[in-house]
Amino acid sequence: MLDIQAIVLDLDGTLLGSDKSISPRNYETVKRCYDSGIHIIVATARPPRAANQFVENFPFVDYFVYYNGALLTCKSKQIKRHISIPNEISRQINNFIEVHAPQSIINYEVNDSCYTCTPIPDLQLSHFGIRSNDPKPLVVDKDFISSLSPTKILVHGYSTWMDVIEQFGDHVNVIATDGGVLVQIMQKSASKEEAVQWVLDDIGVKPENVMVFGDDFNDLGLFHTCGFPIAMGNAIIELKNCAAHVTDSNDNDGVAVAIERFVV
Structure with a gap:
């Protein structure tokens, strides 16, 4: 043994x-x-x-x-x-994704709370590991999102996510899971x-x-x-x-x- x-x-x-x-x-x-x-x-x-x-x-x-x-x-x-993503880096990532993948849905996890600017359709909840009877992310405005230092940023629908690594790889870890459809972004360490x-x-x-x-x-x-x-x-x-x-x-x-x- x-x-x-x-x-x-x-x-x-x-x-x-x-x-x-x-x-x-x-x-x-x-x-x-x-x-x-x-x-x-x-x-x-x-x-x-x-x-x-x-x-x-x-x-x-x-x-x-x-x-x-x-x-x-x-x-x-x-x-x-x-360990959270610094506020300034989070804002830069958010702006970058909005420009390069405006169709994507972004969730922001902060400690044990979840926020989004875009309501998630029921059919797409499972992509974020959210079951139908689980609480949905709280929908907030962009000013609130800009104030966050998130624990993790989750992005669905971003096919060219390698761009995030090229742009922000010195500051965050970027991993694509679930067959490459879910991009998970965390602080570098x-x-x-x-x-x-x-x-x-x-x-x-x-x-x-x-x-x-x-x-x-x-x-x-x-x-x-x-x-x-x-x-x-x-x-x-x-x-x-x-x-x-x-x-x-x-x-x-x-x-x-x-x-x-x-x-x-």
Whole structure:
């Protein structure tokens, strides 16, 4: 068996099935790890309000990494670590996107609140991870948006998003997920791997003793950081190419399958 002291779990496409539930097998397998003393860390692109509803009955997690690393919390120590995009850079990005992709929809996440200037049609809510019964982003005017230092900017409908990297790459991280249709923009130092490294330093675990599960581009940094990266069967090819192992899909208990094989 591997000397695994911490396990990092992505949510969508990984721990969660397509129905956004945690299967009984995944639950019980992670519980066995937790009971044996292994730290369980969740690292997701979602904000707290959207992530916590899926893990409210999953009591094994003390450290949560939200917004791809822009927000980190620890329940037991009451720690909250927040990294936001500077106000001036946010305004410049907003103006840039309005000029180059006026048809796109932009959401601004600030801590655990969400704002937009353009109401999102119901058919497009799922693109932002918003379910039909979830609260919709608050529609505000441009002056209010200009006052924000957002945790994360989400853009849907921006096909030439690489332009943002060329223009603002010195200030922000830009990742396209969900088949390239959702552009996620965060402050330059915010990433899943940077936040998880902070957690590992806090709990005294070395990266080589960490197993990480993921399925999309925002997990690539973690795969290069942690000692035993596991790509889901439904993961992008870029993750599978740098994984130590490729497990079953998220709908076939891929997390449990790998943990049962290598850890417990």
